[in-house]
Amino acid sequence: xxxxxxxxxxxxxxxxxxxxxxxxxxxxxxxxxxxxxxxxxxxxxxxxxxxxxxxxxxxxxxxxxxxxxxxxxxxxxxxx
Numbered sequence: 366x367x368x369x370x371x372x373x374x375x376x377x378x379x380x381x382x383x384x385x386x387x388x389x390x391x392x393x394x395x396x397x398x399x400x401x402x403x404x405x406x407x408x409x410x411x412x413x414x415x416x417x418x419x420x421x422x423x424x425x426x427x428x429x430x431x432x433x434x435x436x437x438x439x440x441x442x443x444x445x
Contacts, residue, residue: 394426410437 397416401409406427413423420434427434 398426407437407441410434411441414438 397413397418400416401412404412409427410423413426414420418426420438421431423429424431424434
């Protein structure tokens with residue numbers, strides 16, 4: 366249960382402003398790209414997929430087609 370609110374304080378768990386969601390998404394994408402910088406293309410796809418990005422999102426982030434991402438993931442799974 367959160368601590369009682371004092372006069373003049375703002376709650377930190379308030380609903381984000383409409384632009385905040387877009388900003389958070391941009392930051393998340395940037396951090397994901399930084400995390401895979403210098404990795405091979407299949408490794409980038411594997412890491413981003415494991416981080417919860419959809420195939421379409423991965424394709425957009427890496428400048429690929431969705432089909433290329435699907436094929437790469439299929440090949441990675443076949444290697445297991």
